[in-house]
Amino acid sequence: MDSVNKSFSNQQVEINLLPDYQAIDFSKISIKKQQKSILQLSTLLVIFCIVFLVLYIQTQFIGTFYIAGFLLLIFILSYINIFLQQPVYAYAIREKDIAYRRGYWVTKTTLIPFNRVQHVSIVQGVFDKLLGISTLKIFTAGGQGSDISIPGLDLALAVKLKEAVAIRISVEEDE
Structure with a gap:
């Protein structure tokens, strides 16, 4: 029992050393x-x-x-x-997470680490098909409140992002 307690570590993190999520270089979604x-x-x-x-x-x-x-x-x-x-919708894929921003009165930014992602899907409704766009849905282990849907992505871009997230998920699982 003592060996378990000796290996446990939970050091305090300096607040000023944390990265600033607002410094993320977001990509806008399509005007479509x-x-x-x-x-x-x-x-x-x-x-x-x-x-x-x-x-x-x-x-x-x-x-x-x-x-x-x-x-x-x-x-x-x-x-x-x-x-x-429209101008507020944006997303970013970083090394360890994916970020999604929305809202103009109250701007909401959701950051999801890849180790929480369960699966990714692409959805295309009737109007999406007509305009050549889709929605990338990212499902997490944290439940519905932590899932995100990034609308208005060109279909080719959505497929590319899905593959990128899938690769990141597999890398996180291997570590």
Whole structure:
């Protein structure tokens, strides 16, 4: 029992010697992510317009215009949100981890060490295929809160990043 305690070490780390995560050289995601979001929101807007037009023709209820006006305001705010989010989306792959940044009111940066990564996948929805982009999903041992999805990557880049992460995972497992 004493030999186990003698080999244990937990030295304190000097705070000023820690690396600054904000010094990461992030890569921006493709502008096609913004185009995808606009396309999705516009499709939804057209569907809502058709539904409210049919609803108004069927009921002649004047309150339909108030509801439609409120929803139109929400759509306008959603379009603004899309334009504000795009410049913040970024990712970086470093020697020991992968970083993902998002959010404009509250910027959130997630760092995931490769030794926590369980697997990586690439997802492409209908609009993604149309625009030639994909989402790289990284799943960790820490549960759903630590998983990340990097949207708006060109498909070739997503495949390249997936392979790079897979190589890093295997290197971490070997050590």
